[in-house]
Amino acid sequence: MSHTAHIPSHRKPRRNAPKTALRAGVAGGVLSTIAVAGAAGPAQAEPVTQTLEMPTITAGLSTAVAASAQATQQVAQDLQTQAQEDAAAATAAKTAKKAKAEAVRKAEAKKKAEAAAKAKAEAAERASRTAARTTLSTTSGSNAGTAVSVSSSSSSSSATGSAASVIAFVKAQVGDAYVSGGTGPNSWDCSGLVQAAFRSVGVDLPRVSQAQSTAGTQVSLSNLQPGDILYWGGAGSAYHVGVYVGGGEFVGAQNSSTGVVQRPLSYDPPSGAVRVL
Secondary structure: OOOOOOOOOOOOOOOOOOOHHHHHHHHHHHHHHHHHHHHHOOOOOOOOOOOOOOOOOOHHHHHHHHHHHHHHHHHHHHHHHHHHHHHHHHHHHHHHHHHHHHHHHHHHHHHHHHHHHHHHHHHHHHHHHHHHHHHHHHHOHHHHHHHHHHHHHOOOOOOOHHHHHHHHHHHHOOOOEEOOOOEOOOEEOHHHHHHHHHHOOOOOOOOOHHHHOOOOEEEOHHHOOOOOEEEEOOOOOOOEEEEEEEOOEEEEEEEOOOEEEEEEHHHOOOOEEEEOO
């Protein structure tokens, strides 16, 4: 007869919805107890014949684990996508800022270049006028002297009618600025001032000095009358015009440095004159 009696199983029937955590805990405790007993017990201990039930992984737990892993993966993908979008936005902002700075730099450079070109053109115009006047003064010194002396002798004559209105107009503009292409009311170039003065009395003159120098009857500088148009340079190729106001003086829009001035003929001796009134 065997010394090992049959030990009936006292296992309870499996429930339909076992708690996984409880089973894992019970199983772990039993295994730990067996391990400790085996290590501490005598080498000749009788074998244990009782069958132990190990916990099982249910379909529900497997599904939950899979769902958790999928959710974690989705969160990681979302974070990566957000990081990529943030990096792209930062790059775009940096590029836009750089492009704006470059546009501002180019605009400032263009503005400076235009200002420099304008200043250079004005300087060249002043130099051209100065050279022409110097040449005219050298070659026509005798005529200039005659013009001054004769004008002085005719200073007693006073302008009347339309000539008086023209003279009043140009004198009223003395002190205004000189601007190339200016036609008033507060800035003028030489031919713009002359044209506006004669227009005030109903006389239409050409716009530029070259044409104004041939617009009327040519008169000698020894026979000037108030209201005559003075010109510098050749008739038809004049580079400057003004209005003789009597008393040996003229009014003209000289240059950007002086503006509109009233000066004696000796200040800038003209080369010819025309009469339109």
